[in-house]
Amino acid sequence: MQEGNGQGSEKKSNIQQLWDTALKTTQDTVKNLVRPATCYVQAMQKKIELTVLSRKITMAQNDLGKRIDKARDTQTANIFEDAEVKAALETLDQMKQTAARLNEEIANLQSQAAPKSSDNDEPKA
Known part of the structure; x- marks a missing residue:
């Protein structure tokens, strides 16, 4: 009977x-499926921030040009x-x-989100 209990456990x-x-x-x-998606979302958020910042840089450059023209x-x-x-330069x-x-x-985020290719994934001819 004890053998039966031992086998059961x-x-x-x-x-x-x-x-x-x-x-x-x-x-x-x-985790492997969610990580690339998370990295992609973060990269898109950073791209949006970069787009807004690029517009601010353009406006600051225009302002700098106006100040230089005024001083000239x-x-x-x-x-x-x-x-x-x-x-303005600072x-x-x-x-x-x-x-x-x-x-x-x-x-960095895009490199993390990119799927890692292995030799097994390629179709063989």
Whole structure:
């Protein structure tokens, strides 16, 4: 009778191990499917931020051009020493650095979202 109990618990243990393995495999599969989608969504959000920032950069460049023209019209010596022009240049530099950082983040997210190709996936002729 004790042998029957031993086999029953061993059988239950094997079933539990199979169940745990199946659960882990399912969780891994879901993670592998969700991660690229998450990276794609994050990349799209960064692209939207980059588009908005690009528009702000264009407006700041236009503003800088107007300030330089204004300083030139008033025949200001050392146009680039003007406080307004310096401030505009600093703002532009910060925006360009942010844009470069966003481009790097987008590239990183896109590389993470890209499916990893293996030799087994290619059809054989």
